[in-house]
Amino acid sequence: SDHALDYPRSPQLMDWSQIYPHINTATNNKQVEIADIGCGFGGLLIDLGPAFSETLILGMEIRVQVTQYVEDRILALRHQHAENAYKYDNIGVIRGNAMKFLPNFFARGQLRKIFFCFPDPHFKQRKHKARIVTNTLLSEYAFVLREGGVIYTITDVEDLHEWMVKHLDEHPLFERLSKEWEDQDECVKIMYNSTEEGQKVTRNKGSKWVACYKRLPNPEDC
Ligand code: SAM
Incomplete structure (x- = not known):
């Protein structure tokens, strides 16, 4: 249950140094700008990392073991690339319920990109409200996304x-x-091929539907 989930009361209280230990987030004033919601096994993070090497990228995943797997995978990559110019220091993962706690992690307008890759379909009519895109949740995503994001x-x-x-x-x-x-x-290209679920769909010769949306300015700011 959510009681077992660790989340900060506000974004300012989040200690990002645990997730990005090699990036001095406090002194560089660096913030997460790309979020992969329901990141699963982390394929997207691993391909976005080197493509946006100056940007902090965060995966959020609700399943404990899957989150642990991604964490271990990132640590192994950092170790493996210790001698290289690019070392996977800018990607990280956190366990969390993105449908409840996003504004606890991200301040208003903090994010540039949010990814929803192959989210759980919740096929049955009565389960539709459990989908990751709903009116209420879209307003939360709009809050954490900057204009033009x-x-x-x-x-x-x-x-x-x-x-x-x-x-x-x-x-x-x-x-x-x-x-x-x-x-x-570039990100559409990466998203199309990099996630584990997407690769499964490719193997099964399934179709993939893409839709991308730009965050508009708030009406009061125009
Ligand atoms: N994005 C990955 C991919 O394309 O390979 C994983 C897709 S998988 C079908 C959906 C993932 O979303 C699962 O790993 C699931 O645990 C996670 N998830 C579902 N609801 C979530 C929530 N409220 N917050 C965070 N993650 C969630």
């Missing part, structure tokens, strides 16, 4: 894709990015 979604479940598109389209703070934008975006 991007929400990335990908799924192999067409019904879930349509659900995410419908809710994002209806939300006043998000605007869908074009197919042309998707085609030239």
Whole structure:
């Protein structure tokens, strides 16, 4: 249950040095700017890391053992690359329920990119409210995302894709990015191939649906 989850009362109280021990987050004033929600086994983090080597990237995962696996995987990569210029110091993982505690970890406008890769589909009608994209949650994602920031979604479940598109389209703070934008975006390319779930879909010759949305300015700021 959530009682066992460790989360800060506010983002200022979070000690990021445990997650990024080789980056002096306090003196450099560095903050997480990319979040992978429900990161699973960490494939996206591992490919985004070197592509955005100056940016702190965080995976959030609710399952304890899976989080531990990703943590061990990152430690092994850092060890393996100790002599290299790039050492995977900018990627990290945290156990957390992203549907409840996101604003405890991230301040307003802190994030540049949020990824939802192959989220759990919750097929049954009565389980739809458990989906990671809902009106209420989108307002939270909009809060932690800066203006111009991007929400990335990908799924192999067409019904879930349509659900995410419908809710994002209806939300006043998000605007869908074009197919042309998707085609030239580096992260779309990475997201398409890097996650463990995405690789499974490729092996099974399944389809993948992508939708990306830009965070619009708050109406009161215009
Ligand atoms: N993104 C990964 C990939 O593409 O390989 C994993 C996809 S898997 C189908 C969905 C993941 O989301 C699972 O690892 C699950 O434990 C995690 N998850 C589900 N609900 C969550 C929540 N509320 N907060 C954080 N993670 C969650």
